[in-house]
Amino acid sequence: MEEGKVKTSELVEYYQFDDEGYYIGPVSVQIVNGEPLLPPNVTPTPPPQPQDASEEDVSFNWNGESWSVEVDPTTCEEFVGVVIDHYSDTPHDIKLREKLQKALEKGGSDYREGRGEDLSWYVEVVTEEEKAANEANAALSDFDSQLSSIKSRMELANLMNDTEQMEALRGEYRTLMGLDAQSAD
Structure with a gap:
């Protein structure tokens, strides 16, 4: 082969994750002269198959060495303490915002949506004092x-x-x- 000429390449599948380590999906990586041209945040290790839940119910998180499986919150009670970035458009954050909204629709009067100064999303517990004040106002x-x-x-x-x-x-x-x-x- 002539010097300076690129050898033909092949494509292999890698697995991409966002900046927080959450799985985005498969991505094709080009191998040139035996070396992969890696985009940021990829690993050759595929995420595991969920055992007792569907992929819609869990999130996969890459810790730098392996994938962990996290069960996604689905109820208001499970969402308390979870903060979701308003501006993030990662599949993980989009999925969590949708689940948070569904949980709030079912959550009744015990919970409400909270928004941070940066417009982040979270769930707040409505206190007994607030419930009493709401009843008095009604x-x-x-x-x-x-x-x-x-x-x-x-x-x-x-x-x-x-x-x-x-x-x-x-x-x-x-x-x-x-x-x-x-x-x-």
């Missing part, structure tokens, strides 16, 4: 709505000079305000 909102309804209907009854309706609305008002219970005491 009750106050309901009370305000009922009072507003009585007021609007009272104005219409007054405009129509409907004394029977006005008297009925006064009764609703007294009941809403708890005045009937007070006068019975």
